[in-house]
Amino acid sequence: MPRTFVVVGHRAATGPDFTVKDLPGSGGRLDVLLRCVNSAFFLSHDLRRDTVLYLVLLGGPDAPKTLRFTGSTLQHLNPDERSTALLVQKALEMKLAGPLWREAHPGIEVSQRGLADLEDALGDKDLVLLDEDGEDVAEARLDPEDDLCLVLSDHEDLTEDERALVDGWGAREVSLGPRALHADHCITLVHGWLDRA
């Protein structure tokens, strides 16, 4: 089954006017989200074609927007942050029509959606909220045959409203270990558990 990840970028830029020389500052910690693209898709000399990644961008100037990366159709993706930042910048230049997805690059779509607007795409999946206080991942027995959707946050925690929303979609809470980790490292660990399951 596909593996879906959703990462909420609370201050991430929603317009193209950031500089790739300062992704953490001008991009609103867009660097965190770019590393999630890397960890979601890259294998050694291959891409994970079974993976879909949503990046929810909630920073200025045109929030919200969501980027959808689809492994089965992704092309010309390189692992370094800068080249992926340029693809994101191109996507954020597109004229959008509300919740409709527009393809900016093969395998990269963009729409004017926030987290709540993803219910049609995510609401029926087997949702997992990664949380240090959740059930230990070894006990949780994540099953690659399930239609899993893992929800993560960037350098800031999910807001109470965001948590309530995901809880309302039936998410269970799973912990990856005793230490608080960056979102991209969490994605790598989840792939590791699912690859071995």
Add this chain to the structure above:
Amino acid sequence: MPRTFVVVGHRAATGPDFTVKDLPGSGGRLDVLLRCVNSAFFLSHDLRRDTVLYLVLLGGPDAPKTLRFTGSTLQHLNPDERSTALLVQKALEMKLAGPLWREAHPGIEVSQRGLADLEDALGDKDLVLLDEDGEDVAEARLDPEDDLCLVLSDHEDLTEDERALVDGWGAREVSLGPRALHADHCITLVHGWLDRA
């Protein structure tokens, strides 16, 4: 005990004349090694002070050089690739005296060493060579109380000579799972296993 990682960058630049606009090309896949710095050290809002990372640089123009990152003394490290690339560039500008370590930045040293020249630093450690054909990591029971040193390669496999060298230091071979992964993802998985051990 400390956790030590060694990553061999077979074409990685050994001089400062690369551009941060093209780390994969001009840096000889330096981007791979910069992501290893990220995955070796970053926790959420913290650094792994117990970790040491060696980056062995074997590309032009002044090979070999080795960078040593020491978590207990590292300062001003940011998670994005570009800012770490600038620290590496500064380190590669330094005048060196053979195998002596020179500090280029708090917690970042550089010397004119290759992999064989690290025997005094690594030879007595509990060496582990990550290899898809090795013992499964769940069976290998990596112990954070051991003085572990994990040896990895960049996008190219270790050469036969490099493998023979590390085997000669008594390395055992461990596999992290069924899929071939990027070096930085392997470091994240190893930290994950050790954090949970």
